[in-house]
Amino acid sequence: MKFNENSKIIPLKKLELSDEEIRSLYIPKKYDSIKESITCYQKEYYYYKSVTANLLINELLGSYLAKKVGLDTVDYKIGEMQNQIYVLSKIFYEPNYSYSDFRSYYGEIQFLDLSFYQTLMSFFYLSEFELLNKIKSSELLKSILKLTALDLKMGQFDRHNKNLLLKINQNNDVNLVSQFDYGGSYPIKGTPYLIYDNPAIILRKNKKSLLAFSESFPEFVDYVSLLYHIPIDDAMKDIENEKLIEFDSEEMYFYQKQDIENNKILRKILY
Helix, strand or coil: CECCCCCCEEECCCCCCCHHHHHHHCCCHHHHHHHHHEEEECCEEEEEEECCHHHHHHHHHHHHHHHHCCCCECCCEEEEECCEEEEEEECCCCCCCEEEEHHHHHCCCCCCCCCHHHHHHHCCCCCCCHHHHCCCCHHHHHHHHHHHHHHHHHCCCCCCHHHCEEEECCCCCEEECCECCCCCCCCCCCCCCCCCCCCCCCCCCCHHHHHHHHHHCCHHHHHHHHHHCCCHHHHHHHHHHHHCCECCHHHHHHHHHHHHHHHHHHHHHHC
C-alpha cells in the first residue's frame, strides 16, 4: 500500500478529554475505556486504533461493502501518528439512547450437544432460530441478516459480542449501532480463529444449512446476491480513488484470491 502527499491521511495527536467533552460524547460508563483513544478532527470526535496494512484494507472494504448492502456503518478515515497507521471512526453514541451488547439483551445461543472440537471444525453451525425469532424489530433483524451476508462475503471470523452493539431508545425500539470492526476478515494463512463468533447467529457453511437458513429468512438471499456480484477489484479501485491511496499488486492478488474462495460459499446459497 502506498501513501503520497495527496493521500487523505489525518495527522493524529493524543487528546486529554475535559469533563465537558466527555459529557458531550454520551459515552456509556461500561464503554468508557475508549476515552483513552479519542481524538478531535475538524470539530468531530473520533475513536482510533492502530492497524497493519492488512487490517486497514479489511476495515475499508468492510465499510465500503456495508454501504453497498444498505447496512449502517462507520465511515473510516485513515490517520498517522509516529509512523504508525490508524483507522478512525466517529463516536456514535447519542443522547436518549441506552446501549447493550447482544448477549446481555437477547441471551446466548445454546450449542446443544456439540463438542468444542466439532464447533471448531464446523466454523458455522446451524442452531435453532429461537434467538433470531425473539427479535421483534424488523429493522434490527434486517440489519443482522445484512451483516451475516457481509460476513460471509468477507470471510469474517470475529463478529464477537463486543462489536455487535445495540442501541435502545426511550420507546424500547432496538437496532444496531453503526457497524464497525471488520478487521477479522480475509484471514491470512495460519490465522488461529476458526469459529464465526456471532452472538446472533451461528451457521455452518454447508449447502443444506445455508439453504435452510435462507428459506427461513428469504430476504437474506437478496443481500447475498447483491454482495456476490460486487467484484473485489472494483471495490478496491473505488477505495483507492476515495482515499487517494494505492494498493500494490500483491495486495490486489491476495484479495482477489480470497474473494473467489468466499464467493464459493455465497454460491451455495444462490445456485
